[in-house]
Amino acid sequence: MQILSASSAAGVLLDLSGVLILLLAFACLGSKLFNRYVAYYGAQSVVLSFAAGVAAYTFDSIELWILAVATLAIKGIGIPVSARRLLVQRLDLKRDAALSTGLSTSLIAGGALTAFAYLVTRPQLLPHGLVAAAVVPLSTAVILLGGLAMVVRRHTVAQLIGWLIVENGVFLGAITLVATFPFIVEAGIFLDLVAGVLIMLVFVSGLTRRLASASADELRELQG
């Protein structure tokens, strides 16, 4: 299997996109407006598709090119646009008030999780000098930040965005760590993602019709 070295041009570009994706995850964690959540997620997906394009160019693989285009079309454009139309505008969502901690607390926790991600992916795991050694800790951090966003935010739409960020983190890792999964698997993962977003859209709009706002704060009926 081909593995990129960190000093090659492609390696530097991938490294850079990894850093951008992490920063966008932090931006999403530090924001309070629903519009921004969706916008940061869309930007993150565009950077991700760029990273996939770089990998595709380097390995000269058609499957990776298809993946990059699909990422751009579905995650970069399709999901953000439909989330904005169907959720943010139709439900008239503006400020997210359902946060269980302050923004600064969650940002500090995010910093701690990033440090933890570097701790877990120690050098024994990944040999030095590979681009993966730099990017996999970044992608682990993005996964953890997405999880943190899901925990801290209690509005269902914000939780959905958190899950999508987790998914982006896994994808970033997949691109750099193993170049690509077999294509059938990749396609299946994409299908699952789309189906998942669709079914979650149905639930969110159903919940909003039943409750005043679909914040998990109101989801208190089921306990114990």
Added chain:
Amino acid sequence: MILLMILAAAGPLVGTAAAASGARGRLAGWAASAGALASLVCAVWLLTGELHRAPLLGWGGYLYLDSLSCFFLLTVAAVTLLASVGSVAYLSAEQDAGRLSAFQVRLYYIFFGLFAALMLAALETGNLGLLFVLIEASTLASAALVGLEARASSLEAAWKYVIISSFGVTIALAGTLFLYYSASGLHLAAEYRLAWPYLFSHAHALAPESLKLAFMLAVVGYGTKVGLAPMHTWLPDAHAEAPSPASAMLSAALLNTGMYAIIRFLAITHARLGDGFPRAVLLTFGFLSIVIGVLFMIRRGNFKRLFAYSSVEHMGIIAVALGFGGLLGLYGALLQTLNHAIAKAVLFLTSGDVALRYKTREASGVRGLLAAVPVTGGALLLGSFAVLGSPPFGVFLSELTIVRAGFATSSPVFPLLLLALLAVAFVAFARTTTGMVTGQAPAKARREITERVIEEIRGLTGQEYVHMYASDRKAELAGTAKK
């Protein structure tokens, strides 16, 4: 043989096709049952064939069948058959009572067939990436079943289920990624590097550090689907809110499919890293699940939640058995899987009948089942003793085997702790179910009470009052007469 495998997985789709092409509720239900029966026949056929044959492998490892997958195939197909026969009765009763529309019933059968077919397909693939894809897809199909009744509480349960499970399974995808990476030293083509049989036979050459991480992530990720504590929080809500046959599918088929995925990762990890590390991981999650399950079973309340927490406990027992390991441990774990699946499916199906008759899901509202509906009451009583591991039933044998495996492979503290927890679980569970089964039926009792009250009122307002009035008048008349 490959045709037989495809048939086994595609069987439940008959119900989906029937409902999608516009069949009415009952017809779609019988179509689903026929499909499930076909799957079960295929599974039995495959299992009997499997006993004298090498594992089946096709399509570059995407199709794979060995005795382990045959066994799980049999379990899931049997549960699917039970649940789809149960669905026919339960859904038509709900539809007649006006709680579900004809459209919702059709939707139910569409997603029910899809859910079952995806699980069966997950058991037949040897590619760990495709395993993730199918398990995630089955989550989505079953989420639609949980939210079917579209009340605020069932939508809430469905949301909780889909978001927690999707997150969990995404973690398992990260685990699969690290497993894939750990095989980068092997010279295998890309699709073989995720194929379980190749990974298993080359386990000695996998990179140990990333394999460790992969196993941890897989246990946490697929453990979310299995309902291992502390990732179990979606489970009681989803089980309580889903229509009862769907709860049976969740508890007896979905959880087992998740456990199957963990067993696949365990086999590779065990072959590379030996006993110590997987045992520590599985015993920790297993005992935590048993403790959490037992603690919440003590609380009385919704009986479907009680059964759900009992599932958490049983999945914990299976994880502990896998942790003990060895031939005995594995045998106990698999036997426990089958026994629990059948007994719990029976319990959830009877719980549907109870909920329909008593119009409540609270255990305190249900009394005297044996007197009111002897068959349902008897099934509930037998089912709960079967789940608890009372001697004539299979769970007794499998739990005994697990305890023996514990004494054989690890320090005696663990099996003794397991025995103590099982005793507490027995008391907590039986306290509620025997209370539901015995006693006087409330509907009858209530009618008697109302009749008595009506008598009293009639007595007081009617004749008695007339008498009192009359005697007063008499006294009055007598008074005026004296004057």
